[in-house]
Amino acid sequence: MSSYRIEGGRPLDGCLKVQGAKNSVLPILAATLLAPGQSTIHNCPDLSDVSATLDILALLGCRVDREGDTVTVDASVLTRAGIPDRLMREMRSSVIFLGALLARLGTAELSYPGGCELGPRPIDLHLAALRTLGAEIREEQGCLRCRGNGNMRGRELCLSMPSVGATENAMLAACGCPGVTAIVGAAREPEIVDLQNFLRAMGAEVTGAGGSVICVRGGRSLHPAEYRVVGDRIAAATYLCAAGAAGGRVELTGVEPGHLTAVLTCLEQAGCAVHTGPEALSLECCAPLKGIAPVRTAPYPGFPTDAQALLMAALAGGEGTTMFVENIFDSRYRHVDELCRMGADIQVAGRVAVVTGVGKLHGAAVRSTDLRGGAALVVAGLGAEGVTTVSGLRHIRRGYDGLDRGLRALGARIWEE
Secondary structure (H helix, E strand, O other): OOEEEEEOOOOEEEEEEOOEOHHHHHHHHHHHHHOOOEEEEEOOOOOHHHHHHHHHHHHOOOEEEEEOOEEEEEOOOOOOOEEOHHHHOOOHHHHHHHHHHHHHHOEEEEEOOOOOOOOOOOOHHHHHHHHHOOOEEEEEOOEEEEEOOOOOOOOEEEOOOOOHHHHHHHHHHHOOOOEEEEEEOOOOOHHHHHHHHHHHHOOOEEEOEOEOEEEEEEOOOOOOOEEEOOEOHHHHHHHHHHHHHHOEEEEEEOOOHHHHHHHHHHHHHOOOEEEEEOOEEEEEEOOOOEOOOOEEEOOOOOEOHHHHHHHHHHHHOOEOEEEEEOOOOOOOOOOHHHHHHOOOEEEEEOOEEEEEOOOOOEOOEEEOOOHHHHHHHHHHHHHOEOEEEEEOHHHHOOOOOOHHHHHHHOOOEEEEO
16 A cells, blocks of 8 residues: 655755646546537646546446546547446545436436545435436336436426535536526636636637626527636645645746635735745745634635534644634535644544644554545645655545655655655
8 A cells, every 4th residue: 555755844946837626627528528519628637536537437338548637538429328337436526427427318327426525415415406407217226227218307496405516517517408507606716717718618608607697598509619727726825835734935827816715815825925926826924834714615705514524733833823614515524533633733523623733743544534634744744754654545636746745846855755
């Protein structure tokens, strides 16, 4: 089993271009199914989740090629509408293929998706949205059999919570539905806007992304498109929190600072100096981080649940007390026990975690149990005294294109063993 070996206590310094957004590229790759022909996606990160998505596209009959960070998908001919269990289990976002296949072929068959174990994440909202559009969905022995049967039409559908995945599935399916679909209570994340922009590049008529109501005029003839994915705000947050934990100064390019407002505000409160510019930002940390006002995760534009573990790891080696309230997932404190192995003082009660900075963490052998929790252990290791080894890299590779390589470019002493 491979692991990261981190020699902590070394301030970071340097400039790094942020990878393309994982949470943008996956639905965009699924959207290439909507039109026959070859679409080209630039700034596509090399992640295990992306590889799994490309495997699914190839299985469906697409011709897929990658050269550097550019991926081409030729969806001229689709040979099947079903995705086997072995591929669906590799990542939860594979459910996004439901909407795309229904729009293109009018049928889809797949099993329930896998992914990180962060507590219950039912796909009921996805299925309810597609049923509202007229899809017939039968659930049989863990398999979803979906049919349009010519009954899918644009309608108003209301999401009971702003689910990113359900919003994306509804957008993709609505592209194949004659008439106007209004998605009320839509998620507002930047990745939703990115998907809208790609669909527009394909000729779709989609408006409202970034707000709570998205309108799709479906039934239009779509064409392949060339598109560049936005920078990954959570990868950027990881490098920023790493600089907060280890100290030093980092500059990041290829990311929109406005997508990180909630994270940047917390880091500034903790004592970091932040400067922003067009698709670039820098952070300088010259003293131990301080405790800050309670951090409550919330849908965008609130504090992202994906950054909760990262900030917690940085603050654990600082000074003062910070309370975290996790409002999105039930089991998103699995990294806490591992941080405590490194000397962290963190008390958890239900959805609340109270972090009391100990001044300095110490190196230890720790294990990643999920994507962002694993990255948080790396952040903690960079600021800790001594050597930290982080195992369970398969989780980290789901969302980071060479995390160790990027950190070495900033002066960190980290290697894969």
